Amino acid sequence: MCGVTVCGSMCGVTVCRSMYGVTVCGSMSGETGPSVCGSMFRVTVCEFMYGVIVCLPMIGVRARRVNPDTARLSRDQGQFTLISGHKTDPGFLLHHFLSYYLKAGCSVCVVSLTQSFNHYSVIAQKLGVSLSCARDRGQLHFLEGLRCFTRLLFADSAELEAENPLRFLRNGSDLRPLYNFITAALAPPAGGEWKCPVLIIDDVSVLLSLGVTSVQVLDFIHYCRAGVCSRYQGNVVCLVQGDEGSEDAEYELLLRSLCHQSGLILQVEGLVTGFCKDVHGELTITRRTHNTERPVTYQYKIHDKSVSFFARGLSAAVL
Incomplete structure:
Protein backbone atom coordinates (compact mmCIF):
# COMPACT_ATOMS: atom_id res chain seq x y z
CA MET A 1 0.00 0.00 0.00
CA CYS A 2 1.44 3.30 -1.02
CA GLY A 3 2.07 5.78 1.77
CA VAL A 4 1.18 3.43 4.61
CA THR A 5 3.26 3.52 7.74
CA VAL A 6 5.07 0.32 8.62
CA CYS A 7 4.32 -1.09 12.10
CA GLY A 8 6.76 -3.93 12.60
CA SER A 9 6.37 -5.39 9.12
CA MET A 10 8.81 -6.20 6.31
CA CYS A 11 6.31 -5.76 3.47
CA GLY A 12 5.44 -2.05 3.82
CA VAL A 13 1.97 -2.40 5.31
CA THR A 14 0.36 -1.52 8.61
CA VAL A 15 -0.10 -4.46 10.98
CA CYS A 16 -2.34 -4.07 14.06
CA ARG A 17 -2.52 -7.29 16.02
CA SER A 18 -4.85 -8.16 18.89
CA MET A 19 -6.90 -5.00 18.31
CA TYR A 20 -10.53 -5.64 19.25
CA GLY A 21 -9.96 -9.34 18.71
CA VAL A 22 -9.01 -9.23 15.01
CA THR A 23 -5.91 -8.92 12.87
CA VAL A 24 -5.64 -6.31 10.15
CA CYS A 25 -2.80 -7.17 7.79
CA GLY A 26 -1.47 -6.27 4.38
CA SER A 27 -0.56 -8.26 1.32
CA MET A 28 2.90 -9.18 0.02
CA SER A 29 1.72 -9.78 -3.52
CA GLY A 30 1.54 -6.14 -4.57
CA GLU A 31 -2.18 -5.66 -3.92
CA THR A 32 -3.24 -2.15 -3.05
CA GLY A 33 -5.68 -2.83 -0.23
CA PRO A 34 -5.31 -4.43 3.19
CA SER A 35 -7.15 -7.64 4.00
CA VAL A 36 -9.22 -8.18 7.13
CA CYS A 37 -8.64 -11.62 8.59
CA GLY A 38 -11.77 -13.07 10.15
CA SER A 39 -14.83 -11.57 8.49
CA MET A 40 -17.12 -12.83 11.28
CA PHE A 41 -15.90 -10.05 13.55
CA ARG A 42 -16.88 -6.41 13.49
CA VAL A 43 -13.64 -4.51 13.16
CA THR A 44 -12.81 -0.84 13.00
CA VAL A 45 -10.39 0.45 10.41
CA CYS A 46 -9.80 4.11 9.74
CA GLU A 47 -7.51 5.95 7.35
CA PHE A 48 -5.65 8.23 9.71
CA MET A 49 -4.70 11.51 8.03
CA TYR A 50 -2.54 10.79 4.96
CA GLY A 51 -1.83 7.12 4.41
CA VAL A 52 -1.63 6.06 8.05
CA ILE A 53 -4.06 3.37 9.12
CA VAL A 54 -5.01 2.94 12.76
CA CYS A 55 -7.87 1.15 14.48
CA LEU A 56 -10.43 3.65 15.78
CA PRO A 57 -14.12 2.91 16.45
CA MET A 58 -15.53 5.26 13.85
CA ILE A 59 -15.96 2.97 10.88
CA GLY A 60 -17.60 -0.46 10.96
CA VAL A 61 -16.41 -2.85 8.27
CA ARG A 62 -17.73 -6.30 7.41
CA ALA A 63 -15.71 -7.43 4.44
CA ARG A 64 -13.13 -9.97 3.38
CA ARG A 65 -11.13 -7.29 1.61
CA VAL A 66 -11.15 -3.55 2.25
CA ASN A 67 -9.85 -0.97 -0.21
CA PRO A 68 -9.52 2.40 1.56
CA ASP A 69 -10.01 4.25 -1.73
CA THR A 70 -13.24 2.59 -2.86
CA ALA A 71 -14.88 0.87 0.11
CA ARG A 72 -18.13 2.32 1.42
CA LEU A 73 -17.68 2.45 5.18
CA SER A 74 -20.39 3.09 7.76
CA ARG A 75 -19.74 4.86 11.06
CA ASP A 76 -20.66 3.86 14.59
CA GLY A 270 4.77 12.31 26.46
CA LEU A 271 7.75 10.02 26.87
CA VAL A 272 8.95 9.47 30.41
CA THR A 273 12.55 9.74 29.21
CA GLY A 274 11.95 13.20 27.72
CA PHE A 275 12.13 14.59 24.20
CA CYS A 276 13.02 12.33 21.28
CA LYS A 277 13.04 13.38 17.63
CA ASP A 278 12.01 9.90 16.40
CA VAL A 279 9.27 9.17 18.96
CA HIS A 280 7.01 12.02 20.08
CA GLY A 281 4.84 10.18 22.58
CA GLU A 282 2.52 7.29 23.34
CA LEU A 283 -1.15 6.80 22.51
CA THR A 284 -3.24 4.44 24.63
CA ILE A 285 -6.54 3.38 23.01
CA THR A 286 -9.12 2.04 25.46
CA ARG A 287 -12.37 0.67 24.06
CA ARG A 288 -14.97 0.13 26.77
CA THR A 289 -17.57 -2.50 25.92
CA HIS A 290 -19.86 -4.34 28.33
CA ASN A 291 -18.03 -3.02 31.41
CA THR A 292 -14.70 -4.27 30.11
CA GLU A 293 -11.66 -2.25 29.07
CA ARG A 294 -9.11 -3.36 26.49
CA PRO A 295 -6.26 -0.82 26.36
CA VAL A 296 -3.67 -0.97 23.60
CA THR A 297 -0.63 1.32 23.57
CA TYR A 298 1.26 2.60 20.53
CA GLN A 299 4.08 5.06 20.11
CA TYR A 300 3.78 7.74 17.48
CA LYS A 301 5.69 10.34 15.51
CA ILE A 302 4.00 13.43 14.05
CA HIS A 303 5.01 14.41 10.52
CA ASP A 304 4.01 17.46 8.54
CA LYS A 305 0.92 15.83 6.99
CA SER A 306 0.63 12.50 8.75
CA VAL A 307 1.23 10.56 11.95
CA SER A 308 3.16 7.29 12.20
CA PHE A 309 2.10 4.67 14.76
CA PHE A 310 4.17 1.70 15.83
CA ALA A 311 4.59 -0.67 18.72
CA ARG A 312 6.94 0.20 21.55
CA GLY A 313 10.55 -0.15 20.50
CA LEU A 314 9.74 -0.57 16.80
CA SER A 315 10.35 2.94 15.50
CA ALA A 316 12.30 3.44 12.31
CA ALA A 317 15.26 4.77 14.26
CA VAL A 318 15.49 1.56 16.31
CA LEU A 319 14.94 -0.86 13.44
Missing part, protein backbone atom coordinates in the same frame (compact mmCIF):
# COMPACT_ATOMS: atom_id res chain seq x y z
CA GLN A 77 -23.12 6.49 15.75
CA GLY A 78 -23.94 7.62 19.27
CA GLN A 79 -20.30 7.46 20.35
CA PHE A 80 -18.71 9.61 23.05
CA THR A 81 -14.94 9.84 22.60
CA LEU A 82 -12.64 11.35 25.21
CA ILE A 83 -9.16 12.62 24.33
CA SER A 84 -6.84 13.39 27.22
CA GLY A 85 -3.30 14.76 27.14
CA HIS A 86 -0.54 14.44 29.71
CA LYS A 87 2.77 16.27 29.23
CA THR A 88 2.08 16.68 25.51
CA ASP A 89 -0.43 18.20 23.11
CA PRO A 90 -3.14 15.76 21.88
CA GLY A 91 -4.52 18.29 19.40
CA PHE A 92 -3.44 16.26 16.36
CA LEU A 93 -6.23 13.79 17.15
CA LEU A 94 -8.83 16.56 17.04
CA HIS A 95 -7.61 17.63 13.62
CA HIS A 96 -7.94 14.05 12.43
CA PHE A 97 -11.53 13.76 13.67
CA LEU A 98 -12.46 17.14 12.20
CA SER A 99 -11.05 16.42 8.74
CA TYR A 100 -12.45 12.91 8.70
CA TYR A 101 -16.02 13.86 9.58
CA LEU A 102 -16.05 16.73 7.10
CA LYS A 103 -14.86 14.43 4.33
CA ALA A 104 -17.55 11.94 5.33
CA GLY A 105 -20.26 14.57 4.81
CA CYS A 106 -21.24 15.00 8.46
CA SER A 107 -22.53 18.17 10.05
CA VAL A 108 -19.84 19.32 12.48
CA CYS A 109 -19.95 21.83 15.32
CA VAL A 110 -16.60 22.82 16.85
CA VAL A 111 -16.48 24.57 20.21
CA SER A 112 -12.89 25.78 20.42
CA LEU A 113 -11.98 27.36 23.74
CA THR A 114 -8.23 27.40 23.14
CA GLN A 115 -7.48 28.01 19.44
CA SER A 116 -8.77 30.31 16.71
CA PHE A 117 -10.49 29.38 13.47
CA ASN A 118 -7.36 30.30 11.48
CA HIS A 119 -5.32 27.80 13.49
CA TYR A 120 -7.68 24.98 12.57
CA SER A 121 -7.99 26.19 8.99
CA VAL A 122 -4.24 26.14 8.31
CA ILE A 123 -3.86 22.58 9.60
CA ALA A 124 -7.00 21.40 7.80
CA GLN A 125 -5.62 22.67 4.49
CA LYS A 126 -2.63 20.37 4.94
CA LEU A 127 -5.08 17.51 5.40
CA GLY A 128 -6.99 18.39 2.23
CA VAL A 129 -10.01 20.11 3.83
CA SER A 130 -11.15 23.72 3.47
CA LEU A 131 -12.88 24.85 6.66
CA SER A 132 -13.92 28.14 5.06
CA CYS A 133 -15.80 26.35 2.29
CA ALA A 134 -17.36 23.95 4.78
CA ARG A 135 -18.54 26.85 6.91
CA ASP A 136 -19.92 28.74 3.89
CA ARG A 137 -22.03 25.79 2.76
CA GLY A 138 -23.40 25.24 6.27
CA GLN A 139 -21.60 21.98 7.04
CA LEU A 140 -19.32 23.44 9.71
CA HIS A 141 -20.32 25.60 12.68
CA PHE A 142 -17.32 27.01 14.51
CA LEU A 143 -17.45 28.78 17.86
CA GLU A 144 -14.30 30.74 18.72
CA GLY A 145 -14.25 30.89 22.48
CA LEU A 146 -11.49 33.50 22.64
CA ARG A 147 -13.36 35.91 20.36
CA CYS A 148 -16.67 35.35 22.13
CA PHE A 149 -15.07 36.00 25.51
CA THR A 150 -13.46 39.21 24.22
CA ARG A 151 -16.80 40.41 22.86
CA LEU A 152 -18.40 39.58 26.18
CA LEU A 153 -15.90 41.73 28.08
CA PHE A 154 -16.36 44.73 25.81
CA ALA A 155 -20.06 44.36 25.01
CA ASP A 156 -21.67 47.82 25.14
CA SER A 157 -25.28 46.69 24.91
CA ALA A 158 -27.51 44.07 26.47
CA GLU A 159 -28.52 42.79 23.03
CA LEU A 160 -24.95 41.88 22.08
CA GLU A 161 -24.46 40.15 25.40
CA ALA A 162 -27.71 38.20 25.04
CA GLU A 163 -26.53 36.77 21.71
CA ASN A 164 -23.18 35.56 23.11
CA PRO A 165 -23.09 31.78 23.80
CA LEU A 166 -20.59 32.39 26.63
CA ARG A 167 -22.71 34.94 28.49
CA PHE A 168 -22.96 32.51 31.40
CA LEU A 169 -19.39 33.50 32.36
CA ARG A 170 -20.60 36.96 33.35
CA ASN A 171 -23.70 36.13 35.39
CA GLY A 172 -22.47 32.81 36.80
CA SER A 173 -25.45 30.79 35.52
CA ASP A 174 -25.43 27.33 33.97
CA LEU A 175 -24.11 26.52 30.50
CA ARG A 176 -27.53 26.50 28.85
CA PRO A 177 -26.66 29.27 26.32
CA LEU A 178 -23.75 27.21 25.02
CA TYR A 179 -25.89 24.09 24.85
CA ASN A 180 -28.61 25.96 22.94
CA PHE A 181 -26.01 27.13 20.41
CA ILE A 182 -24.84 23.53 19.87
CA THR A 183 -28.31 22.05 19.46
CA ALA A 184 -29.32 24.80 17.03
CA ALA A 185 -26.16 24.25 14.97
CA LEU A 186 -26.54 20.46 14.81
CA ALA A 187 -30.30 20.29 14.34
CA PRO A 188 -31.07 18.06 11.33
CA PRO A 189 -31.86 20.20 8.28
CA ALA A 190 -35.20 19.90 6.54
CA GLY A 191 -33.66 18.57 3.34
CA GLY A 192 -31.36 16.09 5.09
CA GLU A 193 -28.30 17.40 3.27
CA TRP A 194 -25.72 16.27 5.84
CA LYS A 195 -25.16 12.97 7.59
CA CYS A 196 -24.93 12.35 11.34
CA PRO A 197 -24.05 15.41 13.47
CA VAL A 198 -20.73 15.61 15.30
CA LEU A 199 -19.75 17.82 18.24
CA ILE A 200 -16.04 18.53 18.89
CA ILE A 201 -15.05 20.38 22.09
CA ASP A 202 -11.53 21.76 22.59
CA ASP A 203 -10.76 22.03 25.51
CA VAL A 204 -13.49 21.47 28.11
CA SER A 205 -11.09 21.84 31.06
CA VAL A 206 -10.66 25.53 30.14
CA LEU A 207 -14.11 26.14 31.60
CA LEU A 208 -12.73 25.27 35.03
CA SER A 209 -10.18 28.06 34.69
CA LEU A 210 -12.99 30.48 33.81
CA GLY A 211 -14.83 29.85 37.06
CA VAL A 212 -17.24 27.10 36.01
CA THR A 213 -17.51 24.25 38.50
CA SER A 214 -16.86 20.65 37.53
CA VAL A 215 -20.47 19.74 38.33
CA GLN A 216 -21.73 22.34 35.86
CA VAL A 217 -19.34 21.08 33.20
CA LEU A 218 -20.46 17.49 33.76
CA ASP A 219 -24.11 18.53 33.52
CA PHE A 220 -23.32 20.28 30.26
CA ILE A 221 -21.56 17.20 28.84
CA HIS A 222 -24.46 15.02 29.97
CA TYR A 223 -26.96 17.14 28.06
CA CYS A 224 -24.67 17.18 25.01
CA ARG A 225 -24.54 13.41 25.04
CA ALA A 226 -28.30 13.19 25.43
CA GLY A 227 -28.93 15.69 22.65
CA VAL A 228 -26.26 14.78 20.12
CA CYS A 229 -25.64 11.07 20.75
CA SER A 230 -29.12 9.89 21.78
CA ARG A 231 -31.50 12.33 20.13
CA TYR A 232 -29.64 13.07 16.89
CA GLN A 233 -27.69 9.77 16.77
CA GLY A 234 -24.44 11.66 16.36
CA ASN A 235 -20.99 11.59 17.93
CA VAL A 236 -19.25 13.72 20.54
CA VAL A 237 -15.47 14.19 20.71
CA CYS A 238 -14.23 15.94 23.84
CA LEU A 239 -10.66 16.95 24.72
CA VAL A 240 -9.38 17.40 28.27
CA GLN A 241 -5.88 18.76 28.72
CA GLY A 242 -4.10 18.56 32.06
CA ASP A 243 -1.80 16.61 34.32
CA GLU A 244 -2.95 13.38 35.89
CA GLY A 245 -2.35 13.13 39.61
CA SER A 246 -2.52 16.89 40.08
CA GLU A 247 -3.79 18.44 43.29
CA ASP A 248 -6.69 20.11 41.50
CA ALA A 249 -9.73 18.28 42.85
CA GLU A 250 -12.08 19.86 40.30
CA TYR A 251 -9.98 18.65 37.38
CA GLU A 252 -9.60 15.16 38.83
CA LEU A 253 -13.36 14.89 39.30
CA LEU A 254 -13.97 16.08 35.75
CA LEU A 255 -11.45 13.70 34.18
CA ARG A 256 -12.56 10.63 36.12
CA SER A 257 -16.23 11.29 35.43
CA LEU A 258 -15.67 11.79 31.70
CA CYS A 259 -13.61 8.60 31.51
CA HIS A 260 -16.46 6.73 33.14
CA GLN A 261 -18.94 8.06 30.55
CA SER A 262 -16.75 7.47 27.49
CA GLY A 263 -17.02 4.52 25.15
CA LEU A 264 -13.59 5.28 23.68
CA ILE A 265 -10.67 6.87 25.53
CA LEU A 266 -7.59 8.14 23.69
CA GLN A 267 -4.83 8.98 26.17
CA VAL A 268 -1.82 10.82 24.75
CA GLU A 269 1.28 11.02 26.92
Whole structure:
Protein backbone atom coordinates (compact mmCIF):
# COMPACT_ATOMS: atom_id res chain seq x y z
CA MET A 1 0.00 0.00 0.00
CA CYS A 2 1.44 3.30 -1.02
CA GLY A 3 2.07 5.78 1.77
CA VAL A 4 1.18 3.43 4.61
CA THR A 5 3.26 3.52 7.74
CA VAL A 6 5.07 0.32 8.62
CA CYS A 7 4.32 -1.09 12.10
CA GLY A 8 6.76 -3.93 12.60
CA SER A 9 6.37 -5.39 9.12
CA MET A 10 8.81 -6.20 6.31
CA CYS A 11 6.31 -5.76 3.47
CA GLY A 12 5.44 -2.05 3.82
CA VAL A 13 1.97 -2.40 5.31
CA THR A 14 0.36 -1.52 8.61
CA VAL A 15 -0.10 -4.46 10.98
CA CYS A 16 -2.34 -4.07 14.06
CA ARG A 17 -2.52 -7.29 16.02
CA SER A 18 -4.85 -8.16 18.89
CA MET A 19 -6.90 -5.00 18.31
CA TYR A 20 -10.53 -5.64 19.25
CA GLY A 21 -9.96 -9.34 18.71
CA VAL A 22 -9.01 -9.23 15.01
CA THR A 23 -5.91 -8.92 12.87
CA VAL A 24 -5.64 -6.31 10.15
CA CYS A 25 -2.80 -7.17 7.79
CA GLY A 26 -1.47 -6.27 4.38
CA SER A 27 -0.56 -8.26 1.32
CA MET A 28 2.90 -9.18 0.02
CA SER A 29 1.72 -9.78 -3.52
CA GLY A 30 1.54 -6.14 -4.57
CA GLU A 31 -2.18 -5.66 -3.92
CA THR A 32 -3.24 -2.15 -3.05
CA GLY A 33 -5.68 -2.83 -0.23
CA PRO A 34 -5.31 -4.43 3.19
CA SER A 35 -7.15 -7.64 4.00
CA VAL A 36 -9.22 -8.18 7.13
CA CYS A 37 -8.64 -11.62 8.59
CA GLY A 38 -11.77 -13.07 10.15
CA SER A 39 -14.83 -11.57 8.49
CA MET A 40 -17.12 -12.83 11.28
CA PHE A 41 -15.90 -10.05 13.55
CA ARG A 42 -16.88 -6.41 13.49
CA VAL A 43 -13.64 -4.51 13.16
CA THR A 44 -12.81 -0.84 13.00
CA VAL A 45 -10.39 0.45 10.41
CA CYS A 46 -9.80 4.11 9.74
CA GLU A 47 -7.51 5.95 7.35
CA PHE A 48 -5.65 8.23 9.71
CA MET A 49 -4.70 11.51 8.03
CA TYR A 50 -2.54 10.79 4.96
CA GLY A 51 -1.83 7.12 4.41
CA VAL A 52 -1.63 6.06 8.05
CA ILE A 53 -4.06 3.37 9.12
CA VAL A 54 -5.01 2.94 12.76
CA CYS A 55 -7.87 1.15 14.48
CA LEU A 56 -10.43 3.65 15.78
CA PRO A 57 -14.12 2.91 16.45
CA MET A 58 -15.53 5.26 13.85
CA ILE A 59 -15.96 2.97 10.88
CA GLY A 60 -17.60 -0.46 10.96
CA VAL A 61 -16.41 -2.85 8.27
CA ARG A 62 -17.73 -6.30 7.41
CA ALA A 63 -15.71 -7.43 4.44
CA ARG A 64 -13.13 -9.97 3.38
CA ARG A 65 -11.13 -7.29 1.61
CA VAL A 66 -11.15 -3.55 2.25
CA ASN A 67 -9.85 -0.97 -0.21
CA PRO A 68 -9.52 2.40 1.56
CA ASP A 69 -10.01 4.25 -1.73
CA THR A 70 -13.24 2.59 -2.86
CA ALA A 71 -14.88 0.87 0.11
CA ARG A 72 -18.13 2.32 1.42
CA LEU A 73 -17.68 2.45 5.18
CA SER A 74 -20.39 3.09 7.76
CA ARG A 75 -19.74 4.86 11.06
CA ASP A 76 -20.66 3.86 14.59
CA GLN A 77 -23.12 6.49 15.75
CA GLY A 78 -23.94 7.62 19.27
CA GLN A 79 -20.30 7.46 20.35
CA PHE A 80 -18.71 9.61 23.05
CA THR A 81 -14.94 9.84 22.60
CA LEU A 82 -12.64 11.35 25.21
CA ILE A 83 -9.16 12.62 24.33
CA SER A 84 -6.84 13.39 27.22
CA GLY A 85 -3.30 14.76 27.14
CA HIS A 86 -0.54 14.44 29.71
CA LYS A 87 2.77 16.27 29.23
CA THR A 88 2.08 16.68 25.51
CA ASP A 89 -0.43 18.20 23.11
CA PRO A 90 -3.14 15.76 21.88
CA GLY A 91 -4.52 18.29 19.40
CA PHE A 92 -3.44 16.26 16.36
CA LEU A 93 -6.23 13.79 17.15
CA LEU A 94 -8.83 16.56 17.04
CA HIS A 95 -7.61 17.63 13.62
CA HIS A 96 -7.94 14.05 12.43
CA PHE A 97 -11.53 13.76 13.67
CA LEU A 98 -12.46 17.14 12.20
CA SER A 99 -11.05 16.42 8.74
CA TYR A 100 -12.45 12.91 8.70
CA TYR A 101 -16.02 13.86 9.58
CA LEU A 102 -16.05 16.73 7.10
CA LYS A 103 -14.86 14.43 4.33
CA ALA A 104 -17.55 11.94 5.33
CA GLY A 105 -20.26 14.57 4.81
CA CYS A 106 -21.24 15.00 8.46
CA SER A 107 -22.53 18.17 10.05
CA VAL A 108 -19.84 19.32 12.48
CA CYS A 109 -19.95 21.83 15.32
CA VAL A 110 -16.60 22.82 16.85
CA VAL A 111 -16.48 24.57 20.21
CA SER A 112 -12.89 25.78 20.42
CA LEU A 113 -11.98 27.36 23.74
CA THR A 114 -8.23 27.40 23.14
CA GLN A 115 -7.48 28.01 19.44
CA SER A 116 -8.77 30.31 16.71
CA PHE A 117 -10.49 29.38 13.47
CA ASN A 118 -7.36 30.30 11.48
CA HIS A 119 -5.32 27.80 13.49
CA TYR A 120 -7.68 24.98 12.57
CA SER A 121 -7.99 26.19 8.99
CA VAL A 122 -4.24 26.14 8.31
CA ILE A 123 -3.86 22.58 9.60
CA ALA A 124 -7.00 21.40 7.80
CA GLN A 125 -5.62 22.67 4.49
CA LYS A 126 -2.63 20.37 4.94
CA LEU A 127 -5.08 17.51 5.40
CA GLY A 128 -6.99 18.39 2.23
CA VAL A 129 -10.01 20.11 3.83
CA SER A 130 -11.15 23.72 3.47
CA LEU A 131 -12.88 24.85 6.66
CA SER A 132 -13.92 28.14 5.06
CA CYS A 133 -15.80 26.35 2.29
CA ALA A 134 -17.36 23.95 4.78
CA ARG A 135 -18.54 26.85 6.91
CA ASP A 136 -19.92 28.74 3.89
CA ARG A 137 -22.03 25.79 2.76
CA GLY A 138 -23.40 25.24 6.27
CA GLN A 139 -21.60 21.98 7.04
CA LEU A 140 -19.32 23.44 9.71
CA HIS A 141 -20.32 25.60 12.68
CA PHE A 142 -17.32 27.01 14.51
CA LEU A 143 -17.45 28.78 17.86
CA GLU A 144 -14.30 30.74 18.72
CA GLY A 145 -14.25 30.89 22.48
CA LEU A 146 -11.49 33.50 22.64
CA ARG A 147 -13.36 35.91 20.36
CA CYS A 148 -16.67 35.35 22.13
CA PHE A 149 -15.07 36.00 25.51
CA THR A 150 -13.46 39.21 24.22
CA ARG A 151 -16.80 40.41 22.86
CA LEU A 152 -18.40 39.58 26.18
CA LEU A 153 -15.90 41.73 28.08
CA PHE A 154 -16.36 44.73 25.81
CA ALA A 155 -20.06 44.36 25.01
CA ASP A 156 -21.67 47.82 25.14
CA SER A 157 -25.28 46.69 24.91
CA ALA A 158 -27.51 44.07 26.47
CA GLU A 159 -28.52 42.79 23.03
CA LEU A 160 -24.95 41.88 22.08
CA GLU A 161 -24.46 40.15 25.40
CA ALA A 162 -27.71 38.20 25.04
CA GLU A 163 -26.53 36.77 21.71
CA ASN A 164 -23.18 35.56 23.11
CA PRO A 165 -23.09 31.78 23.80
CA LEU A 166 -20.59 32.39 26.63
CA ARG A 167 -22.71 34.94 28.49
CA PHE A 168 -22.96 32.51 31.40
CA LEU A 169 -19.39 33.50 32.36
CA ARG A 170 -20.60 36.96 33.35
CA ASN A 171 -23.70 36.13 35.39
CA GLY A 172 -22.47 32.81 36.80
CA SER A 173 -25.45 30.79 35.52
CA ASP A 174 -25.43 27.33 33.97
CA LEU A 175 -24.11 26.52 30.50
CA ARG A 176 -27.53 26.50 28.85
CA PRO A 177 -26.66 29.27 26.32
CA LEU A 178 -23.75 27.21 25.02
CA TYR A 179 -25.89 24.09 24.85
CA ASN A 180 -28.61 25.96 22.94
CA PHE A 181 -26.01 27.13 20.41
CA ILE A 182 -24.84 23.53 19.87
CA THR A 183 -28.31 22.05 19.46
CA ALA A 184 -29.32 24.80 17.03
CA ALA A 185 -26.16 24.25 14.97
CA LEU A 186 -26.54 20.46 14.81
CA ALA A 187 -30.30 20.29 14.34
CA PRO A 188 -31.07 18.06 11.33
CA PRO A 189 -31.86 20.20 8.28
CA ALA A 190 -35.20 19.90 6.54
CA GLY A 191 -33.66 18.57 3.34
CA GLY A 192 -31.36 16.09 5.09
CA GLU A 193 -28.30 17.40 3.27
CA TRP A 194 -25.72 16.27 5.84
CA LYS A 195 -25.16 12.97 7.59
CA CYS A 196 -24.93 12.35 11.34
CA PRO A 197 -24.05 15.41 13.47
CA VAL A 198 -20.73 15.61 15.30
CA LEU A 199 -19.75 17.82 18.24
CA ILE A 200 -16.04 18.53 18.89
CA ILE A 201 -15.05 20.38 22.09
CA ASP A 202 -11.53 21.76 22.59
CA ASP A 203 -10.76 22.03 25.51
CA VAL A 204 -13.49 21.47 28.11
CA SER A 205 -11.09 21.84 31.06
CA VAL A 206 -10.66 25.53 30.14
CA LEU A 207 -14.11 26.14 31.60
CA LEU A 208 -12.73 25.27 35.03
CA SER A 209 -10.18 28.06 34.69
CA LEU A 210 -12.99 30.48 33.81
CA GLY A 211 -14.83 29.85 37.06
CA VAL A 212 -17.24 27.10 36.01
CA THR A 213 -17.51 24.25 38.50
CA SER A 214 -16.86 20.65 37.53
CA VAL A 215 -20.47 19.74 38.33
CA GLN A 216 -21.73 22.34 35.86
CA VAL A 217 -19.34 21.08 33.20
CA LEU A 218 -20.46 17.49 33.76
CA ASP A 219 -24.11 18.53 33.52
CA PHE A 220 -23.32 20.28 30.26
CA ILE A 221 -21.56 17.20 28.84
CA HIS A 222 -24.46 15.02 29.97
CA TYR A 223 -26.96 17.14 28.06
CA CYS A 224 -24.67 17.18 25.01
CA ARG A 225 -24.54 13.41 25.04
CA ALA A 226 -28.30 13.19 25.43
CA GLY A 227 -28.93 15.69 22.65
CA VAL A 228 -26.26 14.78 20.12
CA CYS A 229 -25.64 11.07 20.75
CA SER A 230 -29.12 9.89 21.78
CA ARG A 231 -31.50 12.33 20.13
CA TYR A 232 -29.64 13.07 16.89
CA GLN A 233 -27.69 9.77 16.77
CA GLY A 234 -24.44 11.66 16.36
CA ASN A 235 -20.99 11.59 17.93
CA VAL A 236 -19.25 13.72 20.54
CA VAL A 237 -15.47 14.19 20.71
CA CYS A 238 -14.23 15.94 23.84
CA LEU A 239 -10.66 16.95 24.72
CA VAL A 240 -9.38 17.40 28.27
CA GLN A 241 -5.88 18.76 28.72
CA GLY A 242 -4.10 18.56 32.06
CA ASP A 243 -1.80 16.61 34.32
CA GLU A 244 -2.95 13.38 35.89
CA GLY A 245 -2.35 13.13 39.61
CA SER A 246 -2.52 16.89 40.08
CA GLU A 247 -3.79 18.44 43.29
CA ASP A 248 -6.69 20.11 41.50
CA ALA A 249 -9.73 18.28 42.85
CA GLU A 250 -12.08 19.86 40.30
CA TYR A 251 -9.98 18.65 37.38
CA GLU A 252 -9.60 15.16 38.83
CA LEU A 253 -13.36 14.89 39.30
CA LEU A 254 -13.97 16.08 35.75
CA LEU A 255 -11.45 13.70 34.18
CA ARG A 256 -12.56 10.63 36.12
CA SER A 257 -16.23 11.29 35.43
CA LEU A 258 -15.67 11.79 31.70
CA CYS A 259 -13.61 8.60 31.51
CA HIS A 260 -16.46 6.73 33.14
CA GLN A 261 -18.94 8.06 30.55
CA SER A 262 -16.75 7.47 27.49
CA GLY A 263 -17.02 4.52 25.15
CA LEU A 264 -13.59 5.28 23.68
CA ILE A 265 -10.67 6.87 25.53
CA LEU A 266 -7.59 8.14 23.69
CA GLN A 267 -4.83 8.98 26.17
CA VAL A 268 -1.82 10.82 24.75
CA GLU A 269 1.28 11.02 26.92
CA GLY A 270 4.77 12.31 26.46
CA LEU A 271 7.75 10.02 26.87
CA VAL A 272 8.95 9.47 30.41
CA THR A 273 12.55 9.74 29.21
CA GLY A 274 11.95 13.20 27.72
CA PHE A 275 12.13 14.59 24.20
CA CYS A 276 13.02 12.33 21.28
CA LYS A 277 13.04 13.38 17.63
CA ASP A 278 12.01 9.90 16.40
CA VAL A 279 9.27 9.17 18.96
CA HIS A 280 7.01 12.02 20.08
CA GLY A 281 4.84 10.18 22.58
CA GLU A 282 2.52 7.29 23.34
CA LEU A 283 -1.15 6.80 22.51
CA THR A 284 -3.24 4.44 24.63
CA ILE A 285 -6.54 3.38 23.01
CA THR A 286 -9.12 2.04 25.46
CA ARG A 287 -12.37 0.67 24.06
CA ARG A 288 -14.97 0.13 26.77
CA THR A 289 -17.57 -2.50 25.92
CA HIS A 290 -19.86 -4.34 28.33
CA ASN A 291 -18.03 -3.02 31.41
CA THR A 292 -14.70 -4.27 30.11
CA GLU A 293 -11.66 -2.25 29.07
CA ARG A 294 -9.11 -3.36 26.49
CA PRO A 295 -6.26 -0.82 26.36
CA VAL A 296 -3.67 -0.97 23.60
CA THR A 297 -0.63 1.32 23.57
CA TYR A 298 1.26 2.60 20.53
CA GLN A 299 4.08 5.06 20.11
CA TYR A 300 3.78 7.74 17.48
CA LYS A 301 5.69 10.34 15.51
CA ILE A 302 4.00 13.43 14.05
CA HIS A 303 5.01 14.41 10.52
CA ASP A 304 4.01 17.46 8.54
CA LYS A 305 0.92 15.83 6.99
CA SER A 306 0.63 12.50 8.75
CA VAL A 307 1.23 10.56 11.95
CA SER A 308 3.16 7.29 12.20
CA PHE A 309 2.10 4.67 14.76
CA PHE A 310 4.17 1.70 15.83
CA ALA A 311 4.59 -0.67 18.72
CA ARG A 312 6.94 0.20 21.55
CA GLY A 313 10.55 -0.15 20.50
CA LEU A 314 9.74 -0.57 16.80
CA SER A 315 10.35 2.94 15.50
CA ALA A 316 12.30 3.44 12.31
CA ALA A 317 15.26 4.77 14.26
CA VAL A 318 15.49 1.56 16.31
CA LEU A 319 14.94 -0.86 13.44
